[in-house]
Amino acid sequence: MTSLKRSLGPDPYASNVSSKVYVRSTRSGKVQKIVRELYLRQDIPCSSQLCRSCLATAPRDASGILVPFVLSAQPAGTKTYPQGHYIVPDTNALLNALDAFEQTSAFYDVIILQTVLEELRNRSLPLYNRLVGLTKSEEKRFYVFFNDFRLETYVVRENGESINDRNDRAVRKAVEWYARHLTQAVKAAGGKVKKVPAVVMISDDKENLIKAKKDGIDACSLQEYVNGLENADQLLDMVSAAKEWRETQHAKVAENLYQEYFSVSKMMTGVKNGTLHQGIFNVSPYNYLEGSIHVPAFDKSLLILGRESINRAVQGDVVVVEVLPKDQWKEPSTKIIEEETMNKDENADAEEGEAVITEKERRALQEEVKKVHSKSTEGRPQPTARVVGVVKRNWRQYVGHIDESSVSQTAKQSRKQQTVFLIPMDKRIPKIRVRTRQAGEIMGKRVLVTIDSWDRDSRYPAGHFVRSLGEMETKGAETEALLLEYDVQYRPFPKAVLDCLPKEGHEWIVPPSMDDPGWRGRRDLRGLQICSIDPVGCQDIDDALHARPLPNGNYEVGVHIADVSHFVKPNNAMDTEASIRGTTVYLVDKRIDMLPMLLGTDLCSLKPYVERYAFSALWEITPNADIVKSEFTKSVIKSREAFSYEQAQIRVDDPSQKDELTNAMRTLMMLSKKFKQKRMDAGALSLSSPEVRVEMESETSDPIDVKTKKHLDTMSLVEEFMLLANTSVAAKIYEAFPQTAMLRRHGAPPKTNFEELANQLKVKRGIDLRVSSSKELADSLDRCIDPKEPFFNTLVRIMATRCMMSAEYFCSGTQAYPEFRHYGLASEIYTHFTSPIRRYADLVAHRQLAAAIDYEPLDASVRSKGKLEAVCKNINVRHRNAQQAGRASIEYYVGQALKGRVVEEEGYAMKVFSNGFVVFVPRFGIESLIRLRDLAEPEPESAFDAENYILTTSGSRDVKVELFDKVVVRISDVKEESTGKRKVKFELVKVVGSK
Amino acid sequence: MPLDTASYSLALLRLDGRRWNELRRLTAQISTQAAADGSSYLEMGNTKVICTVSGPTEPKGTGGSRSGGDNAEVRVEISIAGFSGVDRKKRSRNDKRVSEMAMTIANTFTNTLFINLYPHSTITLSLHVLSQDGSLLAALLNASTLALVDAGIPMRDYICSCTAGSTSSYSSNDEAADPLLDLNSTEEQELPFLTVATLGATDDVSALVMETRVQIGRLEGMLAVGVDGCKQVREILDGVVRARGKKILKDSGS
Structure with a gap:
């Protein structure tokens, strides 16, 4: 008989193989026990430039390159450690004060232990990512020491020892080892022991510090450490208050103001069996005590009212909510509640005697509740919920x-x-x-x-x-x-990005010889009469156009787009940077570029009179605007002229201009009108959003005036052909890459979005808003006319626009074909292709189109669905942020332009609350709130008819405001106390009324 | 949640503390089951397999059309214990992945064994997987080699096998990716990898299986590292066989 026995004796690994056993629970709630091997080794370097012995055994990668040692030989000293020191933070120190570690004034030569890194990753992924970023920066000298893999510093969890205690012990052991190791290294090199840098453990855990002192390890709390630094005050603020806070509060008997969150497993099971719901928490812009959350189980958003129900959720958090019993359902408030007016004089230091809800808040809410009850049978209350837990903080x-x-x-x-x-x-x-x-x-x-x-x-x-x-x-x-x-990346481009630019810089030209590799697969279109039409002063010219009659009576039309993908190759530093930025952000006085200036405004920009690489879409179009055929090619073009919209319009309208370029523009104009008509017939929406332009003084760039944007025919000319190019390209790349095409969709808005607007129109104007399809909506919007009030239609369109979903980029494999639809444009399939200089999505579409026409192979990164989805997700967010930032910038400048002036303007009541109303002033494209207390002093009595949207005041001032009423307001500027923004302030002069 | 494979670049250390070119602990024994014609037990890290060989024997059943040839037929049966993975899972008898592995092993040995010496007969390899932690096919191939040696069936040389991967995933498209040797299951789940088997210490590749996507540029490096690993594996297997041989000589001499 042979028995199977593992012979431990001759096994060369026996002493240095260990295993790590841990239990984890999967997303579906299953518990798994994982066993992993652990190979302990002695060749993990200390990475100090003082040490020679580690250098000999230091690891090399597959190409034999040695990782350079990070920690300085002469680290900075402090009062306590004049000989210099290395810092070893433990997890809570990093959790509390990573901001401080990122400072350039202190915190150099830091050793991050593997134990700490793992623990940090468990606690907070964003912090982990920031820390990993820090370890990669050369100047900060952060080194990750894998202590759990080094034989000398490996620590086995003892019986009955908590995992935290084990980790703390591992940290202490590593610090101890480092100190000993460095002393040896310095001795071996013949240095003085006094010169050995201290290895200092930083921890906010008192027990850990005490144990460290006992073991004879240099250790101090974060606070003590920072106190010993030069710019202590500034750094101390960054050291999170969290810990201290807790200590002071434990002294008093802490009173819990909020309900405790459910445990994770309770939330998970609840969400799974449908008793709880998960979604993103949104706060109403008008009432900080009212939030809403959209969950799949309900058509309408769930309402979350009051501080207690909101239960510490902050805008954007992913939360789990519990729906309240029906008798507690409430109606969304018709009242404006702003935090600063409610709790003006609170003392931040005062801890005792504060309730969750201040008396004023309670009163405000009480009134709300009363109203719901009085309405009884009518019953419009919405399902109301309360937050029971936070899944992910935002x-x-x-x-x-x-x-x-x-x-x-x-x-x-x-x-x-x-x-x-x-x-x-x-x-x-x-x-x-x-x-x-x-x-x-x-x-x-x-x-x-x-x-x-x-x-x-x-x-x-x-x-x-x-x-x-x-x-x-x-x-x-x-x-x-x-x-x-708005999370816009505005730092200057790093050197790695600038290194990706062509070496010739501004001297770069299209190679004169057609044998040059740059010419491969490019068509020579330099002979065509191409021109570009853009806003005044546009430097990054993405697109240019041409048209010419063909012998058969049809027209050849070309849209030429800057060939950015020629200069930005996939996966280099510049591409990565662009994909992070996602889009160029336009502020009133500033542009935050997606690509470096050299490309954006020169080499890629289709400037006039010079040859440029382009990506061209060419169509043969009949005079009735039917497309006979289309093709795409890389090309070289030479734009004849760069027009502004105004210039182009003047030229087209001037009958004396008979040159080829003007005629081509007239052709394009004629075709574009037909295309537009076709789109409208198909049900494309013409929506409206207030657009204004801030005029600046040219030298000081101080805002002087605000103008609404004029619409010119040439604008829709360019727009139509860009839409055409985008749709054609979308179809082409979808055909070539059905799973991974980069497309853009605009979902049909759920009917409930329009409920309120439809009701308002019905009550106030007797107009029926039909929303079952985009065509119906377009038609019924056309019928929203008030003969006495030409602006009424635009107002309705602006309000309808706000009911829409936002369009989004997506990867074709993630949606079914019917979902591809672009609702607003009434197009089956759509993408962005025409602005690669300022949008990353277009750049991806360019690469895919180039591959679809066999110009170049498709790079792996735009072929992987997962990767593309990540790109889409990012650029969707960036796109939205860029728009919001642009709007906020205009808002700021409008405020600045009106500074010190008082004007009276006409406006319209857009929203009526029980204690105020929102007025929109088209002249400046701004809207603002007029509250009851703004009307007169003392605050007038008011009666609000929610059914008919009428607010009547009496007492100190008699006013009757109805929804859609025309009003005259006095506009002045005022600094808003709450946000510190300079904002316009409206005062009601009179109600003109509408009937 | 421990660190993931992305942390490799921080210190050139893998999740279990190995460098890029290191094998896991590989131990093996042969003649573990006296009743079988040949048997072996092999561990590559936490992947543990048993192999028994029966044969060459007369083919089972009568008049099978396949077994009538001039050469012996190599049959491979793999059973994966329900407890071998992280989750307890019952595999069906004709699991496609398992049959493909069996097929690969059968083909590899059909070309390596001198099957022409045993006409009209069958050699059956029964493989049992006790524990899985990556590189399963490689472990099965290595265990089969040892069991076949134990059974005394002539072969050209050892079949030695291991896996090789790359430190970053396909879509991250990182040009500085290092090749990796002998992946464990966590790495297999996250990274591209291949299984390679060579004939002894030569560079002759006798089996090569890859099911993940990887940039073509990285393949050469991966393969080179894999073949190099196979040579290390051969040393270990050879050591096991020689130790066994010495023991037999010693036992018979006394």
């Missing part, structure tokens, strides 16, 4: 300003740490409680903060100060604030 960095009233007078000068409120620019975000020592300094400035935590016993979230952007209302600070708030 906390980011917030821009705001310090609430001056929360800063105590004495503390303004002193360096004493105090708690202040930060009021975010985004009204949907609650006030953030920030502890700072520099309250005096950062007052009146735009500051950036992050939220650290929101405990049950705290009314407001706690955060910490990151940095100051500058004085409020200075152009620099406001622009930066805007960019940060």
